[in-house]
Amino acid sequence: MSGDRVSTRADRRRRVLKTVGRYALLTFLAVVVLFPIYITVVSSLLTPAQISRQPPTFFPTHPKFSSYSDAWSGAHFGTYLKNSFVVTIVITVGQVVTAILAGYAFAFLEFPFKRTLFVVFLATLMVPFEVTIVTNLTTVSDLGMYDSYAGLAVPFLATGFGAFLVRQAFLTLPRDLRDAAALDGYGHWRFMTRVAVPLARPAVAALAVFAFLGAWNQYLWPLLVTKDDRLRTVQIGLRQLSGLALGSPNVVYAGAVIAVVPLVILLLFFQKHLVRGLTSGAVKG
Amino acid sequence: MGRVALEHVSKRFDDVTAVDDLTLDIADEEFLVLLGPSGCGKSTALRMIAGLEEPSEGTITIGDRVVNDVEAKDRDIAMVFQSYALYPHMTVRRNIEFPLRSRRIAAEERKHLVDDAAASLGLEDLLDRKPGQLSGGQRQRVALARAIVRRPQAFLMDEPLSNLDAKLRVQTRAELVELQRRLAATVVYVTHDQVEAMTMGHRIAILERGVLQQVGAPQEVYARPANLFVARFIGSPPMNTVTGRVVADGEGLAAELPGGRVPLAAPLAAAVAAANLDAVVVGMRPEDLRLADPAAPTHGVDATVSVIESLGHERHVVCRLDDGQLVIVRQGAHEPVPGEMAGVRLVVDAVHVFDPTSGARVGG
Amino acid sequence: MKQARRRREHALAYGLLAPALVVFALFVFFPLFKNVYLGFFKNPPFPGLPKKYVGFDQYRDVLTSRDFLESLKTTALFALLTVPVGIALGLGLAVVAHQQLKGIGIYRTIFSSTVATSVAVAAVIFGTLLSPQVGLLPWLGLTTEPPILQNTSWALVAVAVTTVWQTLGLTFILMSAGLQSVPDDLLEAARVDGAGAWSRFWHVTLPLMSPTIFFAVVVGTIFAFQTFGQIDLLTQGGPLKKTNVLTYFIYTTLRNQSDPGKAAVLAVALFFFTMLLALAQIRLLERRVSYER
Numbered sequence: 001m002s003g004d005r006v007s008t009r010a011d012r013r014r015r016v017l018k019t020v021g022r023y024a025l026l027t028f029l030a031v032v033v034l035f036p037i038y039i040t041v042v043s044s045l046l047t048p049a050q051i052s053r054q055p056p057t058f059f060p061t062h063p064k065f066s067s068y069s070d071a072w073s074g075a076h077f078g079t080y081l082k083n084s085f086v087v088t089i090v091i092t093v094g095q096v097v098t099a100i101l102a103g104y105a106f107a108f109l110e111f112p113f114k115r116t117l118f119v120v121f122l123a124t125l126m127v128p129f130e131v132t133i134v135t136n137l138t139t140v141s142d143l144g145m146y147d148s149y150a151g152l153a154v155p156f157l158a159t160g161f162g163a164f165l166v167r168q169a170f171l172t173l174p175r176d177l178r179d180a181a182a183l184d185g186y187g188h189w190r191f192m193t194r195v196a197v198p199l200a201r202p203a204v205a206a207l208a209v210f211a212f213l214g215a216w217n218q219y220l221w222p223l224l225v226t227k228d229d230r231l232r233t234v235q236i237g238l239r240q241l242s243g244l245a246l247g248s249p250n251v252v253y254a255g256a257v258i259a260v261v262p263l264v265i266l267l268l269f270f271q272k273h274l275v276r277g278l279t280s281g282a283v284k285g
Numbered sequence: 286m287g288r289v290a291l292e293h294v295s296k297r298f299d300d301v302t303a304v305d306d307l308t309l310d311i312a313d314e315e316f317l318v319l320l321g322p323s324g325c326g327k328s329t330a331l332r333m334i335a336g337l338e339e340p341s342e343g344t345i346t347i348g349d350r351v352v353n354d355v356e357a358k359d360r361d362i363a364m365v366f367q368s369y370a371l372y373p374h375m376t377v378r379r380n381i382e383f384p385l386r387s388r389r390i391a392a393e394e395r396k397h398l399v400d401d402a403a404a405s406l407g408l409e410d411l412l413d414r415k416p417g418q419l420s421g422g423q424r425q426r427v428a429l430a431r432a433i434v435r436r437p438q439a440f441l442m443d444e445p446l447s448n449l450d451a452k453l454r455v456q457t458r459a460e461l462v463e464l465q466r467r468l469a470a471t472v473v474y475v476t477h478d479q480v481e482a483m484t485m486g487h488r489i490a491i492l493e494r495g496v497l498q499q500v501g502a503p504q505e506v507y508a509r510p511a512n513l514f515v516a517r518f519i520g521s522p523p524m525n526t527v528t529g530r531v532v533a534d535g536e537g538l539a540a541e542l543p544g545g546r547v548p549l550a551a552p553l554a555a556a557v558a559a560a561n562l563d564a565v566v567v568g569m570r571p572e573d574l575r576l577a578d579p580a581a582p583t584h585g586v587d588a589t590v591s592v593i594e595s596l597g598h599e600r601h602v603v604c605r606l607d608d609g610q611l612v613i614v615r616q617g618a619h620e621p622v623p624g625e626m627a628g629v630r631l632v633v634d635a636v637h638v639f640d641p642t643s644g645a646r647v648g649g
Numbered sequence: 650m651k652q653a654r655r656r657r658e659h660a661l662a663y664g665l666l667a668p669a670l671v672v673f674a675l676f677v678f679f680p681l682f683k684n685v686y687l688g689f690f691k692n693p694p695f696p697g698l699p700k701k702y703v704g705f706d707q708y709r710d711v712l713t714s715r716d717f718l719e720s721l722k723t724t725a726l727f728a729l730l731t732v733p734v735g736i737a738l739g740l741g742l743a744v745v746a747h748q749q750l751k752g753i754g755i756y757r758t759i760f761s762s763t764v765a766t767s768v769a770v771a772a773v774i775f776g777t778l779l780s781p782q783v784g785l786l787p788w789l790g791l792t793t794e795p796p797i798l799q800n801t802s803w804a805l806v807a808v809a810v811t812t813v814w815q816t817l818g819l820t821f822i823l824m825s826a827g828l829q830s831v832p833d834d835l836l837e838a839a840r841v842d843g844a845g846a847w848s849r850f851w852h853v854t855l856p857l858m859s860p861t862i863f864f865a866v867v868v869g870t871i872f873a874f875q876t877f878g879q880i881d882l883l884t885q886g887g888p889l890k891k892t893n894v895l896t897y898f899i900y901t902t903l904r905n906q907s908d909p910g911k912a913a914v915l916a917v918a919l920f921f922f923t924m925l926l927a928l929a930q931i932r933l934l935e936r937r938v939s940y941e942r
Contacts, residue, residue: 011354019750026745030759033742036774036814037762039785043777098672101665111662121669124677128875128923130899131916134687134909135680155676158669188661217767219878220900235769239882242773249777256773263765271761275822337837357840370838374856383852387843431842 037260044068044253051249067254071241075251077258079230080237084216085262087152087233091215094157096208102158103166104192108178118167124160129220137224151225152233156215162207169203170196205273209266213274216263234259287313287348287438287471289334294343296329296495303329305495307343311439311473316465318486319475322518326495327475331441334473336360348438358387363432364441367448369424371416371431377403378412381430388435402434405464422453429464439471446481458484479519483507491515509637513644516568516637522601525569525612527586528641531562540567540638543607545586547631553638556648560640565647568637574614576602576621577628585630588612590621604629687913700910711914716890716898720915721922723805724894728873728926730809731816736865738813739820740858743828744850746821757825764818768878771815776883779807799888808879808892815879816872820865827861828854867930874923895919 043051045063071077105111106118136155137146145151173196181191197204222233232240234255241255267274289311296304304326311317319327332338334345336357344351352360363384371380381402385395403409406426416424425445432440445461446454462485465472476482482489483503490500491514499511510516516524529542538554540547547567549557557565577585588604591611602614602621614629621627638647690700691707711717742760746753763771778784781796793800797807831854839849855862877896880886886893886901893901895915902912 015354015356022745022748022750026750026753026756029742029745030756033814033817034759034762036771036778037766039778040774098669102669105662105665109658109662109665111659114662117666117670120673124673126924127677127681128871128920130875130896131684131920132677132680133899134903134913134916135683136676139675139680155672158672160673163669213764217769219768219881220896223881224900224903235767235878238769238773242776242882249780252773252777256770259767259770260765263767264762267761267765271758274764275826335837335841337840357837358843358845360841362841364838364841366834366838368832368834370832370834372835372839372853375852383839383844384842387845387848435843 040253040256044250044257046250048248048250064250067248067250068258070248070251071254071258075237075241075255076229076232077234077237077241077255080232080234081258081262083149083152083231084234084259086149087222088212088215090149090153091156092208092211094153095159095162095211096204098158099162099166099207100192100197100204102163103170104188104196106163106167107170108188108191108196121160121163133221133224140225147226147228147231149231152222152231155221156218159211162211165203165207166200169200173199202273202276205270206276209270209273212266213263288346289439289471289473290344290346291330291334292344292346294330294333294340294345296326296333296338297341302495304333304340304492307492307495307497309490309497309500311471313471314469316462316472316474316485316487318482318489319473319492320477320479320482320489320518321492321498322477324494325492327477327492328443329495330492331364331443331473331475334439335362335364335441361435361438362441363435363437363439365425365428365432365443365445367444369416369428369445369448371424371427373416376413376415377408377419377427380416380427381408381412381434384431384435398434399430402430405433405467406430421449422457425449425457429461433464433468433470436468439473440465442472442474444476445474446476447478461485480521483519489519491518493518509646510568511646513566513568513639516639516646520570522571522613524637525571525574526566526639527569527606527612528564528566530564531557540565542567542586544588545629547586547636548633549636549638550633553636553648557638560647562640562647564641566639566641566644568639569612569631570635571601571613571615573632573635574612575630576614577630585628586612587626588629590623590625590627593621593623602627684913684916687910688917690910692908692910707910708914708917711911712918716893717915717918719890720893720895720898721918723890723892724874724896724919724922727805727809727812727876727892727894728870730806731812731873731876732866732869734809735813735816735820735869736824736862739817739824739865740862742817742821743824744854746825747828760821761818763815764822766815766818768812768815768876769882771811772879772882775807775811775814795888798884801888801891804884804888805892808876808883811879811883812873812876816869820869823861823865824858827858830861831857863934866934867927870926870930871923874919874926895922 039058042058042060044067045060045065046057047064050057102121106114106121132155140146140151140155143150145154177195177199178191181195186195217235218233219235222236223239226232226236229240238252238255238259241252291307291309294304294307295302307326307330309317309330319330321327329338333340334347336352336355340353344353346352347360347362372383375383378399381399382395385398390398399412400409403412406429408423408426408430411419411423411427416427419427425448428445446457449457458481464470474481474485486503488500488502489506491498491506493514499506499515506515507519510519510524513526517526527542529540529547532539532541532546534546534548537551538549538557540549576590586606588606590602591605592603594601594603599615604612604614604627606612612629639645640647688708689702689704691703692700746757746760766774776798779786779797781792786792786797793803797803800807835853835857836849839853844852874894875896876894877900880892880894880897881900884892886897896919899912899915899919902908902915
């Protein structure tokens with residue numbers, strides 16, 4: 001019986017050590033991942049002199065928020081933020097709406113060339129962006145959209161991925177639902193808006209999160225299609241800032257924080273949807 | 286030494302108590318069945334023995350070792366899952382071999398052990414197939430082979446037959462019992478099927494909402510259920526339970542049921558009196574009841590014949606009592622007609638009595 | 650009557666597809682074909698002079714030029730530096746964060762946090778972190794001469810590290826999702842069978858996650874080939890063109906040399922090689938993916 005007691009204590013000690021080890025590893029990894037963001041936020045609250053001091057300052061004892069106002073008005077980040085929001089929201093709405101319309105057609109309607117057209121939609125996923133930029137620049141200029149919100153948004157108002165995702169979601173709805181609605185006198189439009197879309201809400205939400213993320217983080221296209229400082233998005237704003245503000249890294253850091261905060265807020269609320277959107281893509285392969 | 290013991294083991298999930306103060310001692314080479322409806326805590330108890338769940342309280346002993354802080358992989362037990370949990374990307378041979386790979390066993394000996402285990406379950410021809418290519422019954426045998434290949438101290442089985450079709454289930458039941466006897470293994474077997482429990486176990490432990498109701502050999506649990514739950518759970522068709530008032534009946538006591546009076550045998554009457562009960566639940570198994578010939582005098586209860594169920598080898602007559610309760614009777618000589626009044630004759634000594642408030646058995 | 654109803658349904662369908670199709674026609678397919686066509690025209694060195702039709706000559710000239718081959722090599726090297734490491738790290742984090750510990754949710758949120766960073770944000774952060782004056786390398790004792798972003802041996806690595814960090818959040822989420830798809834009872838069976846953590850990972854988790862990993866490799870490579878922002882912000886293709894990936898090459902050709910013909914050829918080459926690599930990966934790797942269950 002005393003044999004029992006000894007083995008239990010040794011076992012328990014081993015278990016506790018294992019748990020401690022697990023938390024230690026997790027914390028270490030979390031620190032490594034978070035470190036760049038942490039140092040960015042901290043440094044945005046220091047003076048340039050403090051930042052260049054060695055060893056580096058890891059904790060702001062006298063935080064200076066001036067870098068944020070510098071970035072906001074001096075470096076026009078307020079304007080950039082507004083531009084990013086406008087363009088991103090337009091693109092997100094555009095992608096979601098076109099995806100719902102197209103997804104509905106593919107899921108619930110019958111028409112000639114249906115399969116061909118679906119392949120066409122999917123084919124757009126194969127065409128990388130770089131192949132289109134040269135011509136798109138010309139097209140956009142010809143349409144008079146160079147250096148405008150339209151130029152920033154219009155080429156991205158539809159994606160094959162969106163139509164695919166929404167079609168999948170619509171297809172998982174039971175067939176009977178459509179029939180019951182038809183018997184109840186629901187035409188296509190009412191069925192789409194009152195039944196199909198509300199039931200497909202997870203997929204639509206995932207698409208919206210994706211579209212928002214993608215549009216917000218666009219870099220090459222805004223760089224090419226806008227020259228006027230008043231139209232710059234926050235990403236290109238960062239480019240300007242990092243080039244110009246060689247003497248004030250704290251302002252650059254503040255700009256980076258400003259660029260990140262809206263996404264952080266978005267993701268805090270919609271992390272679940274992002275995960276769901278990714279799973280549906282990966283599992284199908 | 287394949288003894289498995291649970292002492293005052295409890296498991297709580299947030300505010301739900303899945304297992305409540307369970308104490309159970311399973312002897313070496315015993316086939317113990319954990320029986321109960323879904324949600325009764327039997328699977329949770331099994332998983333705690335396996336080390337897949339941690340008890341909130343209590344100790345679990347396997348062999349002569351307290352294993353509360355021992356990881357599942359070091360407990361020297363094998364488990365057969367309800368879904369079989371076969372590794373889909375490995376061949377049958379590799380599946381069976383897997384438990385051996387974590388121990389330092391030479392490749393030559395591993396092959397030998399795998400072949401042995403496969404042979405004892407008739408899997409020799411399937412060793413190079415993958416689980417996806419096997420039938421349900423074959424997969425189940427692979428799961429068993431994987432369990433026995435290591436000769437663990439105890440086998441844990443979580444409803445292993447529930448995914449098989451009825452015919453295969455009956456056949457596999459017998460094979461499992463035979464396997465256990467042959468291996469002289471300790472088995473803890475979880476099921477919700479009381480037929481499996483009755484036919485396979487040395488002892489049955491019945492759980493309901495995390496609480497142990499009764500543990501005993503099948504015959505004992507059948508003949509002397511410890512409470513109403515066990516009485517109603519074991520036996521098919523289930524025991525009839527009718528509530529009635531306690532009344533004086535000549536020298537002794539009787540239960541006044543709607544439709545008749547059931548005299549209580551002397552020892553039972555004494556127990557009822559001692560417990561100060563003025564109402565009891567009377568339990569009568571259908572096989573102890575007969576439809577009486579209307580002419581002949583009976584000890585029994587009058588009821589209206591409601592439905593006659595014919596099962597081929599026997600017939601069950603469902604009768605309705607005055608207050609609406611139903612009684613199922615194995616048909617006797619008299620041919621019943623739906624709607625007619627019939628007398629239900631009973632054997633006085635085969636009557637069970639339960640306390641209506643606690644459900645506990647009254648009398649010996 | 651049925652005819653009319655069917656025709657209405659067709660009309661409705663086309664109407665619903667029209668907005669998307671217009672966008673695709675105008676901004677995806679038309680440019681795709683026009684781009685190939687543009688490659689046939691050599692642009693004059695001075696503006697104002699007309700383009701010259703040269704057929705496939707420009708394609709041949711550009712695609713055999715040393716600049717192009719160097720750029721292609723750089724792009725491939727970059728993909729090699731970022732994709733395997735990124736997936737391994739994402740998978741590692743996902744496994745570590747998959748345990749049933751108290752407060753694991755916080756760790757999972759932290760690990761996915763880089764999803765909020767854009768390419769520009771990551772580049773700006775690392776650009777400053779790695780700068781010799783205001784950065785952290787001196788403190789870590791990792792100075793190089795010349796400083797890392799101007800260092801011909803290390804610049805690409807620095808950009809790769811930035812990219813891996815930036816995509817870590819997304820990779821983590823993807824790998825976590827894949828990990829979820831591994832059935833719990835298989836891992837429990839492996840535990841009971843005596844397999845330790847590493848053995849369970851190698852023999853059960855990894856094989857069953859192969860579809861997800863396969864997806865990550867193919868899509869990750871495609872994205873790696875389209876890297877642009879970090880290069881533009883950190884190294885501008887230098888030093889000595891050591892980080893001149895194809896996308897950046899296209900950009901400089903367009904902006905600095907005003908040579909849409911050459912840029913078009915480069916873009917077609919990028920498209921072609923991306924497709925080639927993706928197909929090769931699918932061909933080679935899909936066999937080893939187990940889609941069981």
